[in-house]
Amino acid sequence: MDQLMAIRAFTRVVETGNFTRAADSLNMPNATLSKLVKSLEAHLGVRLLQRTTRRVMTTPEGREYYEKASRILIDLEDIDTSFIVSRNKPHGHLHIHVGGSTARDVLIPALPDFLSRYPDIRLDLGVADRPVDLISGNIDCVIRGGPLDDSSLIARHIGNASLITCTTPEYLKMFGIPAYPEELSNGHKLISYLSPLTGRAFPFRFQRDGEKKEIKPDHRIGVNESNAHLAAAIAGMGIIQTFTYSIKQELKQGALVEILHEWRPPVYPFHVVYPQNRHVTHRLRVFIAWLVEVFPEAVKG
Template identity: 80%
Template sequence: MDQLLAIRAFARVVEAGNFTRAADSLKMPNATLSKLVQELEAHLGVRLLQRTTRRVTVTPEGRDYYEKTARILCDLEDIDSAFTAARSKPHGQLRIDVGGSTARDVLIPTLPDFLARYPDIRIDLGVSDRSIDLISDNVDCVIRGGPLDNSSLIARNIGFATLITCATPEYLKTFGTPAYPEELKNGHRLVSYLSPQTGRAVPFRFVHNGEKTEIKVDHRIGVNESNAHLAAGLAGLGIIQTFTYALDDALKAGTLVEILREWRPTPYPFHVVYPQNRHVTHRLRVFIDWLLESFPTNINKNA
């Protein structure tokens, strides 16, 4: 038995939650992966995983073994990377997941610079506002805005975005321009952004003289994808609240007009997020470093 390979196979099953996804991420047949884990269990004399036809559950002994060996695997991979990075250029495939408007308006316009610096890196870009599981979906990192509450992930702040409230000139001519956030409750039509995680409308947030206000009213329409949310605002369906970087062209052209400027909410944090127990490859490390350098200079358009 190749014990190191067996440990890596077992760790990936734990992280992915089933044998099929683990085998796919390791690019090995499912039968080979299963045999490696069985040989490891026989070698240790304990059951690491409980298998049924529908799911795989980690035993208490398996959880303890995973936590102890995960640190060893990370240390080994860090040692390997330190030597290989010194001799080679970063290369290979990098899988990144990012929200719709952030991809369109911030990341994709700056990617030519990254690819020019690192021509041997290939990027697979997953674009959606939905929440994903980095391990089971085999993603190297995600770029997301807002607070983070998953302690099993590492998050690096890469910048802040400005949220503004706006509507079309035609909408404001018909319904009037609110002077205070509370006026949004008086007959105005709101286009809410629906959280892809909960399906609930994200409240309109405001800050004035340090005092925070949230407006929660029944929305005329709710949208759970950022590009479509902006399109609804441009169509005159109602008032929207979104990021300045997505509104750059519309504000310059006058197709959307900012309202309640004095009540702009606190700048919104953005992070690059990656798994705590997964090795940070050379290509992921240079991508994160590049984001820290380039992302903040692009995110606060029209702030």
Template identity: 60%
Template sequence: MDQLLAIRAFARVVEAGTFTKAADSLQMPNATVTKLIQSLESHLGVKLLQRTTRRVSVTPDGAAYYEKTGRLLKELGDIDGSFGTERVKPRGHLRIDCGGSTASLLLIPALPDFVRRYPDIQIDLGVSDRHVDLISDNVDCVIRGGVLTDMSMIGRQIGAAGWVTCATPAYLAEHGVPTHPDDLSSGHRVVNYLSARTGRAMPMHFRKDGERIEVAVRHAVGVNESNAHYAAGLAGLGVIQTFRYNAQAQLASGELVAILPDWQPEPYPFYVVYPPNRHMSNRLRVFIDWIAERFAAAALGS
């Protein structure tokens, strides 16, 4: 048995959903694909696929085997690409994960430039504020802010975003304008950002002349996604602390008013994070260089 060919045939059946479609895409007879997978199942001693007259389904063992071998096939493709045409003209599949506001305001508006430069790279963009597991979720890289905690990954800093604490004019007319961070704990409503990982409210941070203050206020409304958190502040539900690039247009139009301008938190670092891999694909390499370039050019208000 050619085990690598059998693995490729198995993966193609899983992805195509039928032996016939898999055989057509591999330009093999249907009987050859069937024999390869039977040999693979015999070699492993497990059933990978359940086949009926109408459909093919993946067994639990098959799903686990597909996930593990899929990474190997991808890495093998990356190795081959580093010696072939992919080195000159990057191509293939790139899976990226990014937070909501970063995606909608920074990454997606810039993506047409990347697509023009690298039209043969197919991008799958996952958008959420949850922290994905790059290995188990089969993600090539993530764009994330804050302190890097997973030392098993590689992080390249690509920028730093400034903060703004703000509220709507109507809210401030009703509740007054705070002059010190401690004022937020008395007579004010705060829209807290809830950690997508822990569900806990993230405190607001302030800094002035070397003094640092952390304010944790019980909220009437808490939100665990960055775009929705910002929308809650824009709706007048309370004071929010958000990235300045988020609020720039509404601050300029007067829909939001910056408060406590002398109390500025530390800029928030942003990183592109990816697994350590001796055989980094050229498509990932060009994306990392491109996103670093775009973030350097972006007005993050840091």
């Protein structure tokens, strides 16, 4: 038995929760991976995994072994990296997940610079507003906006984006221009951004000179994807709050106009997030460093 490979196979099954996904991530046949895990269990004399028809779970012994073995693998990768980083250019495959409008308006326009700096890195972009499981999805990092509530992840702040309240000129001609946030609750048609996770509408938020207001909209239409959310506003369906970076062209061309100028929403923090129990590869380190460099400029309003 190749014990190191067996340990890698076992830890990937735990992290992905599935033999097939684990085998795919290690680029080996499912049967080979299964044999490695069984050999490791025979070597240790304990059952590490409890297999059912629907899922794979660790036994108490398996959980303890995973925690100790994963630390060893991280230490080993750190040792290897310390010897090769100084001599080799970063290379390999990065799996990155990002929301729709952030991908379209921020990340993708900037990526030619990254790819020119690091031609040996290959990128796979998962683009969706719905949160993803970094471990089971074998994702290296996520660019995530808003507050963070998962303590199992490491997050690095990469910048703040400004938000804007806007609608079409035609809408304002029909319904009038609100002067205060409270007026949005009196006959105005609001387009809510719905949480892709819970389906609940995010409130419209405002602040001025330290004073904060929050309007919970009785919305005309709700949308759970950022590009479609913007499209609904351009189509004249009502008022939205969205990122300034997403509507630069629409504002310049007059397709959308800002309202409630003195009541701008609070800035929105963005982070790059990755699992704390996963080794940070050289390619991921340079990607994070690049994001810290370019993201603040890319999200300027």
